[in-house]
Amino acid sequence: MTSSTLTPTLPDTRTRLKVTAAHGSPALLSLVAMVVIFSIAVANQPGILSIPGLTLMLMSAVPLVLATQAQMLIMSVGDIDLGIGYLVGFVTVIAATLLQTSPFVGILVLGTIVIAYAALGLIIQKRNVPSIIVTLGMSFVWLGLGLQFLPTPGGEAPAWLAAIGRWRPDWVPAPLVFILIATLVGWLIVRRSRLGTRMRALGSSPATLEKLGWSLTRTRVLTYLIAAGLIIAAGLMLASQTRSGDINSASNFTLMTIAAVILGGGNFSGGRALPLGATLGAVTLGLITVLLSLINLSSSLQSAAQGLIVLAVLAGRVITERAIRS
């Protein structure tokens, strides 16, 4: 993936297509799953094919897509963030309390979160500690902070945030715009910027990155910094939709975002970042939830169906990957 910057000649079209197929195939599978789920939903409720229908269908996926892009960045350097769910929840709490009453302090708190994430990156790089445990510990901290600010769900999001949530253009479903922007941001960062190349290099071969003269610490800290920004954006989008704060509103995001990145072709070892795949994975997971409520599945069975579908798609991914490699 980094070959274009390292070798003087660009790979020819055939090699490019082959590599794209090998790397993009998991995302393709996620796309197929998404189309299938969407078709079933349309067959059940033809009303979905209108702009308001699509808006309702895709709305819940917007915060998940943003959080997934953040998880993708962190997973591209070989780490995992287990604190995303409660951090998104904490941001909604801040949005519904401090941002409303004293915007300046609210922005200050959000800034502190970004700095805290940079510090996490620094600790993880400098002290050789596993990211899973550090972020797991931080998830307790976010949960605790959220409970301190708002023990029970409530509060009210500021007017400007609610306005974003209410924005309903006639010509396009609003959530689709946000999802595309989120994907574009992720794509620009990891596929088009030098920093993105360094992130993936840090994930796949830190030794090479260091020999090329780049600072591993700066790369990891910047990765965490940008990820924090995306997580805050996810929290604000969620607050704009629910118009209130709830620390537990996104607690399932932690594992959902990891599943979405994996569904979209990412891996645990790092070095790979597929923004479009991550978005497809997140939208697929979001659509599953909507579909399950559309087909009137008993609410007790919905989470089981969700789990089984995730397993099925991942199993399919393993099979296609094997078929392409052999």
Next chain:
Amino acid sequence: MTTTLPDTTSQTVRRRQAGRSRLVWPAWGWSFIGMIGVWLCIITVSSGSPIEPLNQALTLAPYLVLVALGQMLVITLGPGNIDVSVGAIISMTAYVSVAVSFSMGPVAGIAAAIAAGIAAASCSVIAILLLRVPPIIATLATSLIVASATLLLAGANRSGAAPALRDFVNAKVAGIPVIAIVVGLVTVAVAFALRRTTFGLAVIATGQSFKAAGKAGIRVPFVTAVVYLLSGTFAGLAGGLLAAFISPSTVLGTSYMLDSIAVVVVGGTLIAGGRPVPFGLWTGATFFVLLSGLLNLVGWSVGAQNILKGVLVVLVVVISSAATRTGRSSLRRLLEGRRTQTPTTKEKIHG
């Protein structure tokens, strides 16, 4: 923690062979110090008997230790291995235990809870071994499926726990809760199995390097399967007992997922795998239980307690990683799975 060897068995062997009386800082040392520290704080704050808080902790800690035993075995299998389904399993098996013991007696209830835990874990095992799904996702999917089962059971069941079981979990012998003794014996059994049996050594070997273990003839998939099933067993047993100690609810086990991981780490077990510390689970769990007792006593809110818990977990990991010089490097080595990269180069870069 001054020795750098991540494996307990060779440490003990060496100690015995050399016969040196050099004091080795135990892996559970930090959590033990923390436990004593919190205990002393409680004694100074409250006026009651100094043994009372420890006794109270012993009634709550065993359940956490039981769950953490399974989690410790899973984490010992090496990085990437984690069981996030224990919380959901506890919630489900609590209902199973209550429902079965209502019609067939408490022993059958506990047995059914264990069976339900094993059934749930076998779902994870199938996903991990046959579908090659990463453990964190596989156990997540399991916990989603289990959560559905819990909701179905909760809707169908209104009965309370059997009185005999209730008496059992609240019984005391010489002032010590029976449940603590039972879980203590289970801990000793696990510790013995890890040091003295082929299977236990196979678990540790797999955690240190699953490639080397495979080359040495250990059936890694079999070991993985058994360990995840054991984790399900312990979670199932804990759920069955908690049903009688508290009462079944759909969120009964929720906090046990993160707490069990925290206890394992604080207790000195290497998160990178390959070094289990069963005794550390007791110091870790007692530390956490005493700590929340102390904070309740001082009047801290749940939120503040969580913040402190999180900061402590991060601090313990940072301190212990500095002491043992382990962490990321070996974590990454196994997260990367099949990639061949010598850990020494990575160690050099990060250090």
